[in-house]
Amino acid sequence: MQPVVLAVAITGSVPRKKDNPAVPVTPAEQIESTHEAFEAGASLVHIHVRNPDETPSSDPALFAQVQEGVRRHCPGMIIQFSTGGRGRDPSTRGNALELRPDMASLSTGSVNFPTIVYENPAALVVELGTKMQANRIRPEIEIFDLSHIHAARRLIDQGLMDERPHVQIVMGIRNALPAREHLLDLMLGELRRQIPNATWTAAGIGVAQSPVVDWALARNADGVR
Amino acid sequence: MQPVVLAVAITGSVPRKKDNPAVPVTPAEQIESTHEAFEAGASLVHIHVRNPDETPSSDPALFAQVQEGVRRHCPGMIIQFSTGGRGRDPSTRGNALELRPDMASLSTGSVNFPTIVYENPAALVVELGTKMQANRIRPEIEIFDLSHIHAARRLIDQGLMDERPHVQIVMGIRNALPAREHLLDLMLGELRRQIPNATWTAAGIGVAQSPVVDWALARNADGVR
Ligand SMILES: [Zn+2]
Ligand SMILES: [Zn+2]
Ligand SMILES: [Zn+2]
Ligand SMILES: [Zn+2]
Structure with a gap:
């Protein structure tokens, strides 16, 4: 391993x-x-x-x-x-x-959470990314849905992030992406198409933590949480 | 055809x-x-x-x-x-x-749009779905991101919608899902896994309208816009 x-x-x-x-x-x-x-x-x-x-x-x-x-x-x-x-x-x-x-988390999109909309409007994402770059902080990109991968790719295209960010795919939050093994494969496939040099991990929330760690390790994740 | x-x-x-x-x-x-x-x-x-x-x-x-x-x-x-x-x-x-x-549109999740967060919190989605059901209105489910398919599935599981809703996959809005052919396939694959009996269409916004219509027709969509 x-x-x-x-x-x-x-x-x-x-x-x-x-x-x-x-x-x-x-x-x-x-x-x-x-x-x-x-x-x-x-x-x-x-x-x-x-x-x-x-x-x-x-x-x-x-x-x-x-x-x-x-x-x-x-x-x-x-x-x-x-x-x-x-x-x-x-x-x-x-x-x-x-x-x-050394690092800071950066959520690149908005999504429904259990009782609220988790709001990360595009302008705020750019603002935080700019500040991280100015302070030489390595972002950990938090991905809660498919479009968030493309939002991360746009940060690279805008010169706000290098081609090798660390990415965490988060699953199992109610009303966001469910914790399902095939969805991890689907998200990883798109991540590799859009940001082939990213390092990655996956996190499951609550009862999803343990299975998501297993799925991530089986796919050679660079980290687990 | x-x-x-x-x-x-x-x-x-x-x-x-x-x-x-x-x-x-x-x-x-x-x-x-x-x-x-x-x-x-x-x-x-x-x-x-x-x-x-x-x-x-x-x-x-x-x-x-x-x-x-x-x-x-x-x-x-x-x-x-x-x-x-x-x-x-x-x-x-x-x-x-x-x-x-006869019908009403129903967006089942939140996502970034060009300058705002398009907010469809889970409680509002349930409220609108309930009202459509009470008035015997057929929903057209508007899908802007992957998790929105699972949110639609939950409405079925909650008894707020039948197993055969009409679904529109919307692509090409800046900061939401880009208009890419492989993403339509990816979304359709998940739609068929979660709601196999759904009828569907896809819509591209602005310059994406024409290619998305072509992709949808090539995949036997039930409608185009
Ligand atoms: Zn100590
Ligand atoms: Zn945190
Ligand atoms: Zn007339
Ligand atoms: Zn409309």
Whole structure:
């Protein structure tokens, strides 16, 4: 088997302490949770930060604290900031990019989520991509539907991203793309046609996590989460 | 060649008289434009109505005028109301369904459009589908991305639609699905897996109209627009 990058998403934007008391919410909790995952073999951390009331935050001061702590506790670990939108003011989603994390997530299209429309209008995608490029941050392209692959291709054509982005195909969110093995093949086929040099991974949400990891590994994904 | 339904979308939601003086805007203009298309062989009309300032409207009185005129001038023509969202208050998009047109369009998911996010949140889709079913209106499912096929399948599973809806795959809107022949095959493959009994058509926007009609006819579409 080829080596894969093991990524950990310690917090996300949805779960609260009342859902799971183990969810790390403060920067100190997030640093220690990342440290544990690092010792267990994870080499990439995907970071969302939270306000004191646990709602999603875009505050660069919080991102800076987690970044600094992870650098100290987990030498060499790849640090990826989320620019994801749930519960965050769109105009602030890129605020922490000036901290120059190694990577940042970039969703390239809009799609229905369980109770909301996950809005990533084209102008915002270009704005975030421009900021990542200016700060030499490697994007992880988040793909929730077929057209999002073509939106990523357009970023390359516009000179905002190189020909070898890292791409994550996300499945199993209610009202978005279901977690089905043939859909992963279909999405991968289109990814290879449009962006043949992309590295890739796939993520399943909730109960879909474990099967999607299996499907991704069986197809030689470059990473799993 | 098998017979196909020739559909005409006389007005749409975007063009204004300043873009093209021939765009029919008043109910009288819309009725006459439909009549001309009917005489040229069209058997289905897709109707958007406009306010006096040409902006999109949801006013049932306007829909009623066009419906009544088309019935009188074009006997037997299939009348389809748009419930599409551009420029319309989401809460009013279904207001004209009580007029019981033969068909109504129903977009089952959200996607990026040229300058906006075309928002069709899941709850609104269910609300419109419920209203169509209550008024015995046949939906034309508008598909702008892959996940929208699965959203249509869920309406069937929820009992809001029968197993044989009419489906239109829309391509060539900037920031949504590009007009590419292999993408039509990919979408049709998934449509047949999820809703094998659906009738279907494909529509290309702008310069994509003519090639998409050709691709659709080559694949035995049930209609073209
Ligand atoms: Zn995330
Ligand atoms: Zn530690
Ligand atoms: Zn329309
Ligand atoms: Zn007439």
